[in-house]
Amino acid sequence: MINPIFEAGILETRRQFLGRHSHGIGAVALASLLNGNLFGADSQSSPTQSLGLSGLPHFAPKAKRVIYLLQSGAPSQVDLFDYKPSLEKFHLSELPDSIRHGQRLTGMTAGQKNFPIVKSPWKFQQHGESGTWLSDLLPHMAGVVDDICVVKSMHTEAINHDPAITFFQSGHQQPGRPSIGAWLSYGLGSESQNLPSFVVLLSKNTFHQAQPLYDRLWGSGFLPSKFQGVKFRSQGDPVLYLNDPTGGTTETRRAMLDRLAALNRIREQEVGDPEINSRIAQYEMAYRMQTSVPELADISDEPESTFKLYGEDARTPGTHAANCLLARRLAERGVRFIQVFHRGWDHHSNVQKYLPTLAKETDQGSAGLIADLKQRDMLDETLVIWAGEFGRTVYSQGNPATFGRDHHPRCFSIWMAGGGIKPGISYGQTDDYCYNIEENPVHVHDFHATMLHCLGINHERLTYRFQGRDYRLTDVHGNVVEGILA
Secondary structure (H helix, E strand, C coil): CCCHHHHHHCCCCHHHHHHHCHHHHHHHHHHHHHCCCCCCCCCCCCCCCCECCCCCCCCCCCCCEEEEEEECCCCCHHHHCCCCCCHHHHCCCECCHHHHCCCCCCCCCCCCCCCEECCCCCCEEEECCCCEEEECCCCCHHHHHHHEEEEEEEECCCCCHHHHHHHHHHCCCCCCCCCHHHHHHHHHECCCCCCCCEEEEEECCCCCCCCCCCHHHHCCCCCCHHHCCEEECCCCCCCCCCCCCCCCCHHHHHHHHHHHHHHHHHHHHHHCCHHHHHHHHHHHHHHHHHHHHHHHHCHHHCCHHHHHHHCHHHHCCCCHHHHHHHHHHHHHCCCCEEEEEECCCCCCCCHHHHHHHHHHHHHHHHHHHHHHHHHCCCHHHEEEEEECCCEECCECECCHHHCECCEECCCEEEEEEECCECCCEEECEECCCCCCEEECCEEHHHHHHHHHHHCCCCCCCCCEEECCEEECCCCCCCCCCHHHEC
């Protein structure tokens, strides 16, 4: 017998199948009584509605939005955040087997016969009333250390870039799950009617490295596609195809969209495909963005004091500083989740050449963002995150004289600030070799659970049913890290 879902050679969604077969009517009625999301349907009643799910947030949130500065390639915690004076005496000595425990290595150092420890060539100093240790590579961040929480005990299972960054973005090492921003768009909706709830900014950098940033990293996975991130460009129009064709008028465009929406609604009633509602919503959002995006991208109204905070790079579109400024402007306009990607941190050789350049590219813009949000009374309701996908080894990859650092998922550092996070603290502790965690480990799932908690979401209750199972960002894991909460 032919499976009716493949009737006439056409792959149908559950809603299409149920809509075309009379025995599905009872199931649909039951689903409407039990759970509107039972068959993976979009629970939002209107294709243009920006509100989130009913019942969310689960409790009073500290943060309304997230700005996530993702440093693709894995910054070296040994040289930036995790000060280890013990490395002075261990420098160029062999990493003891008792520390390494035969742990997994990448293919790039698995063949090495020796693992010589290399201390950081940069000085560390304590800053602020908190006395937080930072590398001299981060002079601007030193000015805002009392506003941030440095987590030194992050860890992950992923040891290669793509599964590791996919894990941070979606809670799973394999592609196909919704990204963080998509989950938040789905659960909380948007505060803006004229901008997407989830915006992605890609920063250009001096060193062009091979680590790709796939669109799926801000994709919607099995959620309706209207929840995926919208990528803004730094050259030309920020979003493609926003301008009307030459000779067109606003009235003509509006009339065309109205007629197209009417046709799409007829089709949606016929087949029940939730992606049709997503298509209507995206057309309407694009229409509203025709006026909101040019105004957003025009920074001519910013005072000189802004560029003193973010640095002169903020005047150049596409730099990390410019994207940090744009992130603040997006936050002011109600965008729920803003993610800034900065590549180039994959330093397998010549760390002394590459790391200072990357730190300089990101330091002032990141610190300026914190200071800017704080002076505008926005930091308390904005969760700011700075993180890579894993850390770097304390031992040298290759010649110690021109040392590189390999991937290290066992321990690494990130920082968080604002909405619900305790400021001016360092959390977690690694051993004297900066190789293993000794105190307060924080897993990627814990990080996700804590982020959702700051937004008023119980991570175990933000779910979506797909292929017979309730999925969530934290899968079946995750604990809120109470020690970093304000």
